[in-house]
Amino acid sequence: MKILIIEDETGLRDSIQAYFTGEDSVCETVKDFTSAIAKVSVYRYDCIILDLTLPLGNGLDIIKHLKANQFNDGILIISAKNSLDDRLTGLDLGADDYLTKPFHLSELKSRVTAIVRRRSFNGNNVLKFNEIDIDLAAKTVKINDQFVKFTRKEYSLLLYFVANKGKVVSKSAIAEHLWGDSIDIADNFDFIYSHIKNIRKKLVEAGGKDYIYAAYGMGYKFNEA
Known part of the structure; x- marks a missing residue:
């Protein structure tokens, strides 16, 4: 899998990257809206792990950018408990799933794997x-x-x-x-x-x-x- 983590919290970003890196996964990271837009405009990913609250912009606009350009990357929103409206808006815009912080990394990986399997392999194991x-x-x-x-x-x-x-x-x-x-x-x-x-x-x-x-x-x- 090729994964992009868009998360401004350094500790969480590094933890997710370390957990996914290895095996058959390539894991890249960015920490703000501007860097994220630059990445997703050029490169394609099996799944994007997206925090909605970012420096320099809103994660929802990244989803809009992906859909406006007909990019088919999988999108998993990670967000705080108090941002239900944003999560639902993200799903309406075309995100595949969301996960509320805090979460176990094992569940995050299962969610990402499910998105990739569903999108690329029709849900088959x-x-x-x-x-x-x-x-x-x-x-x-x-x-x-x-x-x-x-x-x-x-x-x-x-x-x-x-x-x-x-x-x-x-x-x-x-x-x-x-x-x-x-x-x-x-x-x-x-x-x-x-x-x-x-x-x-x-x-x-x-x-x-x-x-x-x-x-x-x-x-x-x-x-x-």
Whole structure:
């Protein structure tokens, strides 16, 4: 998952980031309205964790901006108990869910996971594509009913391809999905080629097909032959 945390409270922001970072998640943070608008105008996220009360602006205007531009990022509002009207307004504007502060981080993660699963995988816990079965909860992959071990980045990339099957995804979109902000320090996309090569090899060695096709000058497509 690629997640953006928009929260001005440093302790809470850092706690959420630490809790989500790792496994298959890339987690970015901003602390004010202006920085948040700059982020969501350029980058796409599986889920945005959004505090409505922000320095320099209102979180509701971020939701309006996303919807006006037809961006399909998942949105989870986190807000204080006394802001019920704002939470309801946020849901009316198109947010997916809300959670009242204070909350347990485990519940926050469950809510985020549910949003991503509902938006990207039709609410399913197991994503299927021909002989490939991806268990979203266990983060495991079966090919022809046999478990195949993928690294965390390989798993994340395979999941990204299957979720976007039939669509051409650019190398820059892949890089941002896997590395988020830290991609800015990369000189080239050689690491993408390496991960794709490994995924192809593991699919074929397990008796599966290689569904990854290069779209010359554009990126890659995961699709039937």
